[in-house]
Amino acid sequence: MARQHTQPTQQERLMRDDDFIVSKADLKGRITYSNQVFAEFSGFLESEFIGKQHNLVRHPDMPRCVFKLLWQHLESGQEIFAYIKNLCKDGSFYWVLANVTPSRDAQGKVVGYYSVRRKPNPKAIAVITPLYKQLLQIEKNAGAKDAIAASLAQMDNLLKDKGVSYERFILDLQAL
Ligand SMILES: Cc1cc2nc3c(=O)[nH]c(=O)nc-3n(C[C@H](O)[C@H](O)[C@H](O)COP(=O)(O)O)c2cc1C
Numbered sequence: 001m002a003r004q005h006t007q008p009t010q011q012e013r014l015m016r017d018d019d020f021i022v023s024k025a026d027l028k029g030r031i032t033y034s035n036q037v038f039a040e041f042s043g044f045l046e047s048e049f050i051g052k053q054h055n056l057v058r059h060p061d062m063p064r065c066v067f068k069l070l071w072q073h074l075e076s077g078q079e080i081f082a083y084i085k086n087l088c089k090d091g092s093f094y095w096v097l098a099n100v101t102p103s104r105d106a107q108g109k110v111v112g113y114y115s116v117r118r119k120p121n122p123k124a125i126a127v128i129t130p131l132y133k134q135l136l137q138i139e140k141n142a143g144a145k146d147a148i149a150a151s152l153a154q155m156d157n158l159l160k161d162k163g164v165s166y167e168r169f170i171l172d173l174q175a176l
Helices: 036-042 064-075 122-142 147-162 166-174
Strands: 021-025 031-034 080-087 093-104 110-118
Touching (some): 021 036, 064 093, 064 122, 064 147, 080 122, 122 147, 122 166
Antiparallel strands (some): 021 031, 021 110, 080 093
8 A cells, every 4th residue: 555644745855966766676566675865765764665565655646557557567578767756754755767677587587676766857847747647637537447547548649649659758858
């Protein structure tokens, strides 16, 4: 379960240009490792997040379809890039551009996942913020059962209109 008790605030924490927020997860998404910058930004102590799901930092402004895409990619053995707004322990938030990849053993079997997050381009966040707001609204209007299908359909339409793949869309925004 994601945390319900933290009241999100409008206080933003900005990543520095050379920051990388790194974490590793097992096949169920439970955190098995993180670097110090993860602890710094999330505001949690290592003892509070090791063994917990990554949704510990899930922000209520995030549309569910983004995580659906993330898990679809990972479960089909692909990496994904995604802009993610995360919730800190004190209710503030931080935006990241995450690159999440499956980790494989010597035989090529997926044994976990690895996320490296860097500072997103503020121009990208200016595009993503209203988009996620729209997707979240679509999910709310569609109701729990149809939420993800409805927002994914909207995302598909947007990408079709632009004539680009999801990955191209994300990486082009970072290059703005
Ligand atoms: C390696 C890895 C890193 C992740 N990083 C984040 C993250 O930084 N923030 C986040 O909200 N979800 C992250 N997730 C996705 C979560 O596992 C989860 O799907 C998401 O928070 C939605 O949670 P919910 O379905 O319980 O609402 C990550 C997953 C993996 C495998």
